[in-house]
Amino acid sequence: MRLPEHLELLVSDEPVMDLYAHGPWRVPDGLYDEIRGRIDAFVADPRCAPLTTGQHGMMKNPAPLIAAELISVLAYLPGAGAVYSGPFTKLYHELFGRFMSTPLDPKKLGSWSGLAGEFRPFEWLEDCRDQELALTLARESLGVFEGLEPFERRRQAIAELYGDPPDGDWLGLSAERRRDLWTAKADDGVLDALPELHGPIGYLEWVCSGLLPVHEHLREIAPHGEDADQLLVHLLLQAGKSQVPAELAVVLTEDRYAELLGRFEDRRGSFKADAWSVDEWAWLARGLGAGAIDVCRGWLDMAVRFTAAVQGLPGVPARPDPVWVPVAGFEEDVRRLFTPRRRIVNPLAAGLGTGLSTGGSRPRGGARTRVKVETDLVGQPEVVAALEEIASGPGPVRLMIVGPDGTGKRDAAQEIVRLVQRHGLADPPLWLAGDFFAAKEVSAATVHLHNDARDSAGVRLMVIDGLDDMSKDDRSGEAILEQLHRALDVHDDLHVVALCEPGGDDRIREVNPGLALRFQVARTRPFTAEGYAELFNRAVQQRGARAHKRALTAAGQLLVGTPPVRNLRNARLAQRLADIVVESVRERTEPGEELVVKRPDVPASFDSPGADPMAELEALTGLGSVKQEIELLVAGAKATKMRRDAGVPVPA
Known part of the structure; x- marks a missing residue:
C-alpha cells in the first residue's frame, strides 16, 4: 500500500x-x-x-x-x-x-x-x-x-x-x-475561512453539510451498517449528550429531527461508547485498505467538529470532551499500514510466479496473472519477482535494485530494458552514474537531470547506477534526489531503475523519504555455493569448455569462501576463476581435443591481487559515521582522478 x-x-x-x-x-x-x-x-x-x-x-x-x-x-x-x-x-x-x-x-x-x-x-x-x-x-x-x-x-x-x-x-x-x-x-470571504463566525447554529449546519455526505460516500467505498441518522445519534451519545439538541431541528428537516428523537431514545439505553469507537475504528481501517484515506481524514475531522459544536450548545463550540471518535487508532493504522517496509519474497511464490504484486508504482486494480520471465539471473528471487511484475503490466517502471556489487544488478537492468522495449520504449537506455554529477554545482546537476528525465519520458529506460552515491555529494546530492522526485511526479511515463549498494535504500529514505516511496525495492544477495557453481559453469562454457559436476561443486565451495578484492567480487570472482582454470586445462589438452574441467583442475585457493581495505573496513562492526566519511573521501578522490585522466581541470 x-x-x-x-x-x-x-x-x-x-x-x-x-x-x-x-x-x-x-x-x-x-x-x-x-x-x-x-x-x-x-x-x-x-x-x-x-x-x-x-x-x-x-x-x-x-x-x-x-x-x-x-x-x-x-x-x-x-x-x-x-x-x-x-x-x-x-x-x-x-x-x-x-x-x-x-x-x-x-x-x-x-x-x-x-x-x-x-x-x-x-x-x-x-x-x-x-x-x-x-x-x-x-x-x-x-x-x-x-x-x-x-x-x-x-x-x-x-x-x-x-x-x-x-x-x-x-x-x-x-x-x-x-x-x-x-x-x-x-464578509463572505472571511466567513468562508472562519465558518464558526456564522454562530453556533450556523457552524453546526456547516459541519453537518460536510459530515453527512462524506459518511455516505465512505459507506459506498467500505460498506458499513451505520446510516447518516444513526451516525448523528451515536455522535451525540459519545459526546455525552442526554438529549438531542433542538438546534439540530434547524439544521435538519422537522420530520428528520422527529425521527432522530425516536432513534435517540431507542439507542440511549444500550449504547456503549467504547464499543462504538472500536467499530468505527475498524470501519475506517477498511476505508484505508480501499484507498480512501482522504475521505477517512475528512470524516474524522467533521465528526470531532460535530462533537465540539453540540457540546458547546447553545453557545459556541467547546473543546471536545468526552470524545470517542477514533482519531488515535486511525493514525496508528496509517503508520502501521503505510510505513515503507522491506519486501520479503516467499521462495515458493517466486518459484511458481504467483506472488502478490506489491510494487509501489505498478497499476492497481483486479487480479492479474504474472508473466513468467526467462532470465539468466542466478539466485536472486526478489529481482526475478520484480521482473515478472514489470512484464505483467503497462505501468511505469520505478524499481530500486539494492545489493552488493557483482550480484547481477546491471544484468537485471538489461533484462528490464528488453522488457520495456516490448511495451514500445524502443530507444537504447540512458545510463547515468554518480560520477556524472560529482561536485557539480546544484543548478548544473539539477538541470542535467531535468533534461535527461524530460528526454527519456515515454522513449527509453533511465538507469541510474549509484543513486545512493549521488545522494552523498555534499554540494548537490539532496538537490539531485529532489529533482528526480519532481521528475517522477511530472512524467507519468518516465521509467527509472536505480542501482544502489547495500543500505542505499535507507540512505535515499533518510535524505528524501518522498522519493523512496516512489520506488519498489528489490534486493540482490551474495551467492550460495550452488549459485557460484552455476556462475562458474556458465563462465567455463563461455570459454569453450565444459566441467564435471564434482568440479562445479568444488568451484562453488571455493568461491563462497573467497574474500572479495575491491570490485572483484561475487560473479566477477567466478569469471576470474574460470580464466585461471580453463587456461590451465588448455595447456594440458592436446590441440583439437575437448576442453574438460575436472575436479583436480579446481585449485584449493586462487591468488587475488591483494587485500581490499574497503572490504576490511566494511567488515568492522559499527563505526557507521566513520565508514560514511571514508566512503565520501574515497568517492571524491576517484572523481578527481577521473577528471584529471580526462583532462578536465580539477579545482584546488
Whole structure:
C-alpha cells in the first residue's frame, strides 16, 4: 500500500504539522526560531513592555499582555474542534516555552488535539484600556504567525476582519458583545475561512453539510451498517449528550429531527461508547485498505467538529470532551499500514510466479496473472519477482535494485530494458552514474537531470547506477534526489531503475523519504555455493569448455569462501576463476581435443591481487559515521582522478 503524494509526510521522520483540514506540512528548518524571535521582539517593544497581567493560567505571572494575546490567537487558528495531529500543547511550548509557568510533561501529552477554537478578539489586550493601541498591536502581532502554512488562510482572514473595526467604543464591552460586533463585520470571504463566525447554529449546519455526505460516500467505498441518522445519534451519545439538541431541528428537516428523537431514545439505553469507537475504528481501517484515506481524514475531522459544536450548545463550540471518535487508532493504522517496509519474497511464490504484486508504482486494480520471465539471473528471487511484475503490466517502471556489487544488478537492468522495449520504449537506455554529477554545482546537476528525465519520458529506460552515491555529494546530492522526485511526479511515463549498494535504500529514505516511496525495492544477495557453481559453469562454457559436476561443486565451495578484492567480487570472482582454470586445462589438452574441467583442475585457493581495505573496513562492526566519511573521501578522490585522466581541470 502506498500513500498519495500529498500525504507521504505522514510516515516520514520530518518535522510535520498536520491539521486535517489542510493536510500534513513540513515545518521549514529555522521557522520556529524565527517566530520565537518575532514574539520576543514584540514583548520587548516599548509599547508592549509595560503591559502585563497577573491572571494568566499558563504563563508565569506577571505575564506579557501581548504574549497572552498571541496565545489566544494561536488557539483560534486551527478552527473550532478541528483535528490537529499531535499535542497542540507542544506547539504552545515550542513558541512560548520561556514564558510558561510549568515545563512540558511528555507523559501528559495526547496523540492528537481538538481545541474549542473560540473567537475571543482582544481577550487580553482589553486590559491596556487604549482601544487604538490595542487594535494596532493586534493587527501587527498577527504577522508573528506568518509562515505557518496550515493556519495561513485563517490568519489572513482575521487580518482582513481587523482591518475594518466596528464603530464606537467596543474595547470596553463584554467579551461576548465585543465578539458579536466584530463577527457582524465579517464578509463572505472571511466567513468562508472562519465558518464558526456564522454562530453556533450556523457552524453546526456547516459541519453537518460536510459530515453527512462524506459518511455516505465512505459507506459506498467500505460498506458499513451505520446510516447518516444513526451516525448523528451515536455522535451525540459519545459526546455525552442526554438529549438531542433542538438546534439540530434547524439544521435538519422537522420530520428528520422527529425521527432522530425516536432513534435517540431507542439507542440511549444500550449504547456503549467504547464499543462504538472500536467499530468505527475498524470501519475506517477498511476505508484505508480501499484507498480512501482522504475521505477517512475528512470524516474524522467533521465528526470531532460535530462533537465540539453540540457540546458547546447553545453557545459556541467547546473543546471536545468526552470524545470517542477514533482519531488515535486511525493514525496508528496509517503508520502501521503505510510505513515503507522491506519486501520479503516467499521462495515458493517466486518459484511458481504467483506472488502478490506489491510494487509501489505498478497499476492497481483486479487480479492479474504474472508473466513468467526467462532470465539468466542466478539466485536472486526478489529481482526475478520484480521482473515478472514489470512484464505483467503497462505501468511505469520505478524499481530500486539494492545489493552488493557483482550480484547481477546491471544484468537485471538489461533484462528490464528488453522488457520495456516490448511495451514500445524502443530507444537504447540512458545510463547515468554518480560520477556524472560529482561536485557539480546544484543548478548544473539539477538541470542535467531535468533534461535527461524530460528526454527519456515515454522513449527509453533511465538507469541510474549509484543513486545512493549521488545522494552523498555534499554540494548537490539532496538537490539531485529532489529533482528526480519532481521528475517522477511530472512524467507519468518516465521509467527509472536505480542501482544502489547495500543500505542505499535507507540512505535515499533518510535524505528524501518522498522519493523512496516512489520506488519498489528489490534486493540482490551474495551467492550460495550452488549459485557460484552455476556462475562458474556458465563462465567455463563461455570459454569453450565444459566441467564435471564434482568440479562445479568444488568451484562453488571455493568461491563462497573467497574474500572479495575491491570490485572483484561475487560473479566477477567466478569469471576470474574460470580464466585461471580453463587456461590451465588448455595447456594440458592436446590441440583439437575437448576442453574438460575436472575436479583436480579446481585449485584449493586462487591468488587475488591483494587485500581490499574497503572490504576490511566494511567488515568492522559499527563505526557507521566513520565508514560514511571514508566512503565520501574515497568517492571524491576517484572523481578527481577521473577528471584529471580526462583532462578536465580539477579545482584546488
